[in-house]
Amino acid sequence: MAAREVPNIVISRLPLYLRALEFMQREGKQVVASRELAERLGVSSAQIRKDLSYFGEFGKQGSGYQVDHLILELKRILKVDREWDMALVGVGDLGRALVHYEGFKGKGFCISLLFDNNPEKIGAKINDLEIMDSRLISELIPKWGIKIAIIAVPPQEAQGVADELVKAGVLAILNYAPITLKVPKHVKVQYIDPVVHLQRMTYYIGGNN
Amino acid sequence: MAAREVPNIVISRLPLYLRALEFMQREGKQVVASRELAERLGVSSAQIRKDLSYFGEFGKQGSGYQVDHLILELKRILKVDREWDMALVGVGDLGRALVHYEGFKGKGFCISLLFDNNPEKIGAKINDLEIMDSRLISELIPKWGIKIAIIAVPPQEAQGVADELVKAGVLAILNYAPITLKVPKHVKVQYIDPVVHLQRMTYYIGGNN
DNA sequence: TAGATTGTTAATCGATTAACAATC
DNA sequence: TAGATTGTTAATCGATTAACAATC
Structure with missing residues (x-):
């Protein structure tokens, strides 16, 4: 039913x-x-x-x-009987690892757009994908019809990036920045913060290191 | 109370x-x-x-x-009023990103031991940390008194690594491999799988990409 | 048929929250 | 004091599970 x-x-x-x-x-x-x-x-x-x-x-x-x-x-x-194009914002170590990650293949997802605000990175390519200026988010995301984004920028930039993404039409955000994002109700957010996950376990560890 | x-x-x-x-x-x-x-x-x-x-x-x-x-x-x-040494198993792109990650600082965690089973990586250094042979897990983990480990190996190797870690005395595992681990009840596991997190959101996205 | 396992119900279990006395 | 906010209770809400008729 x-x-x-x-x-x-x-x-x-x-x-x-x-x-x-x-x-x-x-x-x-x-x-x-x-x-x-x-x-x-x-x-x-x-x-x-x-x-x-x-x-x-x-x-x-x-x-x-x-x-x-x-x-x-x-x-x-789950609507993964298709392939969702995703935008990745923030091409640091983590962002780079995500671009190289093989695990998205066949699971319904593909990183198709890269953004960064560092002039030295803009224009460079990773896996044949050009790093775009973050200021182009509002232009390129709607143009590509992208609905899912991954945030991998430093914490102090994350809320601003999220605001931009939402304005551009993004409906789902995978957030690697260690902050809770404020987004409209129609936008879904999932959080990945290794520190939070680790702190959920130490409570249960008996002895002292 | x-x-x-x-x-x-x-x-x-x-x-x-x-x-x-x-x-x-x-x-x-x-x-x-x-x-x-x-x-x-x-x-x-x-x-x-x-x-x-x-x-x-x-x-x-x-x-x-x-x-x-x-x-x-x-x-x-939460028992993070101290610093927990952690072992990282699997020094691929993700593992490397974790070693470079600044976010552990001051949060109670520090990656102190690296393992990999690739002979070309063993002996190399990242951030002054030498990559050790995975076969030394059972020796070095107890020696260092390490209770927390991060798994960042391919999925088919993850369960075997987890077994080794548990045998060596690890009590908490942060698992980046996309499988559910079988561990004894006294061992805590937290999972990070970007695909799982993404698939938790697509259900709610109305239109068709 | 005999054995196995589903789909579903109703009971149990657990988590959330509204509300307010206590009190800073 | 007057205003604000805690800590806690009891009611509500929601999730889990044991059990079993249905049926392959």
């Missing part, structure tokens, strides 16, 4: 299911039960079945889920 | 509070009310007060929280 409002937390788990299924697909697995997928991911099988039930009935009693088919469905649901 | 079991979701928010407070501290702010901190972070003020109340009474009616003091308390609670 679709049409109900799907909780955000359910959506946030689907990419993990998809990732595990694609891994199993590469292993040659054709059918998988919720139980097995759940064990692999460290969640409960009921949760997987419930999550999927928001979108339809994809399984078969007695056997489980066709791996190929469920992958296609999940890609469709 | 302490002594109750603190929910994991509460712990996961404390680093965000800390980050925002340190930002305000740099701005010269001395006192902050839960209301203002909440607005900055896009959460409710009741949530911030409740979260903090798990650990003590840090505020003052009528005015709010002393920024400096709350920062110290949060650092103590």
Whole structure:
């Protein structure tokens, strides 16, 4: 059954299911039960079945889920049955690593536009992609119809860049800068800050270093 | 009041509070009310007060929280009132970017050991840190007393590396490889996979690219 | 058929928040 | 004092899970 409002937390788990299924697909697995997928991911099988039930009935009693088919469905649901062009703002060490990152391939994403505000970088090329002047964000993003951007600039520049991106029509931002961004409600933001992730673990470490 | 079991979701928010407070501290702010901190972070003020109340009474009616003091308390609670040495396994583009990353400074973390299994990289130095043979994990990690590791190797190698790290005494892993790791219950793992984060947003993007 | 697993319900469990007495 | 904000309670809201009829 679709049409109900799907909780955000359910959506946030689907990419993990998809990732595990694609891994199993590469292993040659054709059918998988919720139980097995759940064990692999460290969640409960009921949760997987419930999550999927928001979108339809994809399984078969007695056997489980066709791996190929469920992958296609999940890609469709998550709208990664296409390739999204992305803009990357900030070509420092991290930005460069992201441009070289192989992991976007076949996952629905492609970095297609690079921006930086450093005159010494503007005009240079990385992987055949020219680094553009950040002042051209408002011109080039709409021109390319880009909806997703990655922010990899220093923290003090991040909010300004986000404002520019939103004005230019960006609807989703992956933010590597260690600040919480203020954006309009229609814009989604996901945060990646290694320090935050590390600080979420040290609380649980018993001894003293 | 302490002594109750603190929910994991509460712990996961404390680093965000800390980050925002340190930002305000740099701005010269001395006192902050839960209301203002909440607005900055896009959460409710009741949530911030409740979260903090798990650990003590840090505020003052009528005015709010002393920024400096709350920062110290949060650092103590999160055990980042010290500097944790970390091992980094996998010195590719991403690993290199992490070694150069300035953001760990003053946040409680320091990359102190590098590992790779590529003979051409072993022995080379990055930022005065020598890249060690991954086969030395079991020897060097206990020797250094390292409890935290970052995994930045290709996905097919990640589980094996994690097993090695756990055997060597690592208690917390920041995993950049796009797989779910199987680790014993006493080991904490945090995941960073840009693809997963991006796929959590595309669902909400209305149009077709 | 016999065995297995789904999709779904209802109960449980846990997190959020509105509200306010306490108090600075 | 008057105004503001905390810490906490109780109610609300939402997510998880155990269990099982349906069915492949």
